[in-house]
Amino acid sequence: MPLPRKSIAAVGLAVAGTLSLSACATEDYVDKHIAVVNDRVTQLEGRVAQNEQATQAAAAAAQAAGSSAQQANQRIDALTGRVDSIEQQLAAKKPRN
DSSP states (O other): OOOOHHHHHHHHHHHHHHHHHHTOOOHHHHHHHHHHHHHHHHHHHHHHHHHHHHHHHHHHHHHHHHHHHHHHHHHHHHHHHHHHHHHHHHHHSOOOO
16 A cells, blocks of 8 residues: 655655754753853853963062072172182191191
8 A cells, every 4th residue: 555645745744844843942042051151151261361360470470580599699609709719718728736
């Protein structure tokens, strides 16, 4: 008992219509999900800004520490010559025994 072509076409259209309608999202559904994503993006942007500030502060502190270390090294270099000359003077003196 073969089905007439009109019946097959009607069933095909009904299946296609059902599938196409079930895949549609309402505007309210999309708006709610976009709002959730936007909230999360806003939170992450805030955290990124905090991390950027902390990174900049750490970089400034590291640069200041580097400058202080360089100054300390310059002082040590200046004192090394003086200490060496004092050691040579002490080595040249005869003991008091």
